[in-house]
Amino acid sequence: MNVSTEDYMFQMIRTELIDIVGKEYVNTRYADKFAHSIDYYWIPEMWHDRGKELKQADFVVYPGSAKDISRIMMIANQYKMPVIPWGGGSGSQGGALPVFGGIVVDMKRMNKVLEIDEKTLSVTCETGIIALHLEWAVNKKGFSTMHLPASIACATIGGFLAHRGTGVLSTKWGKFEEMVMSLEVVTPNGDIIQTPPVPRHASGPDLNSIFVGSEGTLGIVTKVTIKIHPIPEARKFRAYLFSDLKVAMEAGAELMRSRLRPCAVRLYDEEETVHHVKNVTGLDRKGAYLVFGFDGREQIVDLTMGYAMDIMKKYHGEDLGSKGGDLWWDNKYKFFYPGYMFTLPKAFGTLDTVATFSNILNVYTAMKKVVNEEYPQARFIGHFSHWYEWGCMLYARFIFEEDAVPKDAVEAAELYNSVWDKAIRAAIANGGVINEHHGVGLKLGRYMKDMYGNGFKILQGLKKEMDPNNIMNPGKLGL
Numbered sequence: 204m205n206v207s208t209e210d211y212m213f214q215m216i217r218t219e220l221i222d223i224v225g226k227e228y229v230n231t232r233y234a235d236k237f238a239h240s241i242d243y244y245w246i247p248e249m250w251h252d253r254g255k256e257l258k259q260a261d262f263v264v265y266p267g268s269a270k271d272i273s274r275i276m277m278i279a280n281q282y283k284m285p286v287i288p289w290g291g292g293s294g295s296q297g298g299a300l301p302v303f304g305g306i307v308v309d310m311k312r313m314n315k316v317l318e319i320d321e322k323t324l325s326v327t328c329e330t331g332i333i334a335l336h337l338e339w340a341v342n343k344k345g346f347s348t349m350h351l352p353a354s355i356a357c358a359t360i361g362g363f364l365a366h367r368g369t370g371v372l373s374t375k376w377g378k379f380e381e382m383v384m385s386l387e388v389v390t391p392n393g394d395i396i397q398t399p400p401v402p403r404h405a406s407g408p409d410l411n412s413i414f415v416g417s418e419g420t421l422g423i424v425t426k427v428t429i430k431i432h433p434i435p436e437a438r439k440f441r442a443y444l445f446s447d448l449k450v451a452m453e454a455g456a457e458l459m460r461s462r463l464r465p466c467a468v469r470l471y472d473e474e475e476t477v478h479h480v481k482n483v484t485g486l487d488r489k490g491a492y493l494v495f496g497f498d499g500r501e502q503i504v505d506l507t508m509g510y511a512m513d514i515m516k517k518y519h520g521e522d523l524g525s526k527g528g529d530l531w532w533d534n535k536y537k538f539f540y541p542g543y544m545f546t547l548p549k550a551f552g553t554l555d556t557v558a559t560f561s562n563i564l565n566v567y568t569a570m571k572k573v574v575n576e577e578y579p580q581a582r583f584i585g586h587f588s589h590w591y592e593w594g595c596m597l598y599a600r601f602i603f604e605e606d607a608v609p610k611d612a613v614e615a616a617e618l619y620n621s622v623w624d625k626a627i628r629a630a631i632a633n634g635g636v637i638n639e640h641h642g643v644g645l646k647l648g649r650y651m652k653d654m655y656g657n658g659f660k661i662l663q664g665l666k667k668e669m670d671p672n673n674i675m676n677p678g679k680l681g682l
């Protein structure tokens with residue numbers, strides 16, 4: 204629903220919003236609405252680039268408290284207007300886009316660190332805080348959140364909660380959902396609820412799990428308590444080069460099954476090693492580049508590193524030493540800097556998938572085959588970036604150079620969506636789960652039914668019960 208600015212109802216709703224947050228925090232200027240109509244999803248970027256209009260919110264509101272948000276929910280229910288939470292706008296799935304107009308609730312004013320509890324090792328903060336600012340605040344006291352994603356400087360804690368984000372150290376320290384202890388949430392009817400203060404209990408189903416990953420479709424998370432950890436005494440990396448991806452994957456899988464608990468493992472396919480790894484780190488070698496690290500007490504780090512090196516030797520990996528590993532760690536964010544990251548006028552997408560070790564290479568091969576065969580003008584590259592004892596995440600990408608992307612916006616969108624469709628269906632058919640940390644948003648909503656089967660009815664039922672007027676972030680998560 205968009206309300207015409209000429210309509211007196213527009214002024215009525217604006218007045219009510221101003222009554223809640225104050226005039227300076229209700230924006231209706233084109234520039235503000237435009238800034239909140241585009242995130243890191245390729246389609247709206249391309250759409251704008253081709254001179255087309257983007258769907259915009261009617262109001263961009265900056266609340267200062269959960270109470271403000273509760274009152275905004277009541278207005279939205281009364282006028283049946285969408286409410287779209289907005290964090291840093293760095294999502295790649297179109298999750299925060301106001302595709303049906305309505306009220307964008309930009310959370311960045313709610314950015315306070317409320318308590319660092321050194322006995323429990325936890326920090327409580329408002330969710331509009333940029334992840335790096337939270338990390339700096341706990342660093343000052345000798346702690347780390349251990350949540351170090353590549354978008355740490357531009358994404359909010361609320362965004363990571365909403366998308367089940369993953370940082371570079373997730374292999375040991377967990378995905379964002381594993382860091383959460385408790386939440387404060389404003390539900391679509393305006394209730395302000397608090398989940399239990401501890402994350403492990405036997406008091407029925409876990410309320411945290413309903414909201415973590417719900418992408419703003421079931422409410423707005425306003426406060427969170429997450430675990431923190433003493434900054435480790437040592438963190439060391441090492442890299443190996445393998446003749447091919449398959450053998451490197453076997454080595455990586457054995458490392459994870461050994462329960463040595465590396466803090467990071469990353470494996471690049473041959474294509475990405477010779478192009479991307481070389482461009483960013485300067486390592487000019489052919490093969491599959493595998494890097495891993497350990498952190499904690501120095502003696503334990505050295506001991507576990509030794510065991511891990513034995514595993515690599517067993518699979519005939521060429522030892523690139525700690526230098527080869529540090530190259531990656533020191534440049535881990537550079538992969539995403541301008542000049543290294545793919546941008547328009549190229550077309551590109553990250554086919555984020557997670558699968559068990561039994562399935563992961565089949566998923567990779569099936570995706571690569573379908574992209575290579577159906578789109579010979581595209582390149583397919585991949586690396587495996589977040590590892591578990593049972594499997595890992597595939598960060599596969601397709602890239603079309605400028606001359607292979609139609610100039611016409613509709614044709615470009617058609618091409619783009621068709622690549623996603625074929626690659627994602629190939630992944631699902633081979634045991635892949637979409638997805639590991641980018642979330643579903645607008646882009647992948649259409650696959651949710653395929654993924655969950657009848658189980659999706661449970662999510663639909665929850666949505667209907669909690670949000671009967673469908674005000675919360677409509678059009679997302681396939682709901």
Ligand SMILES: Cc1cc2nc3c(=O)[nH]c(=O)nc-3n(C[C@H](O)[C@H](O)[C@H](O)COP(=O)(O)OP(=O)(O)OC[C@H]3O[C@@H](n4cnc5c(N)ncnc54)[C@H](O)[C@@H]3O)c2cc1C
Nearest residue numbers: 290291292293294298352353359361362365368369419424
């Ligand atoms: C260069 C780059 C690198 C990236 N690297 C990583 C990475 O390493 N790891 C990773 O996980 N992701 C990464 N991402 C993706 C992106 O940063 C994440 O998806 C992040 O979680 C988005 O956070 P945000 O604050 O920008 O959220 P937004 O894009 O503003 O919103 C994302 C979703 O969260 C919802 N939302 C926001 N705040 C709240 C709230 N308080 N309550 C309820 N819902 C809310 C929105 O409605 C939307 O559905 C990267 C993106 C870029 C551009």
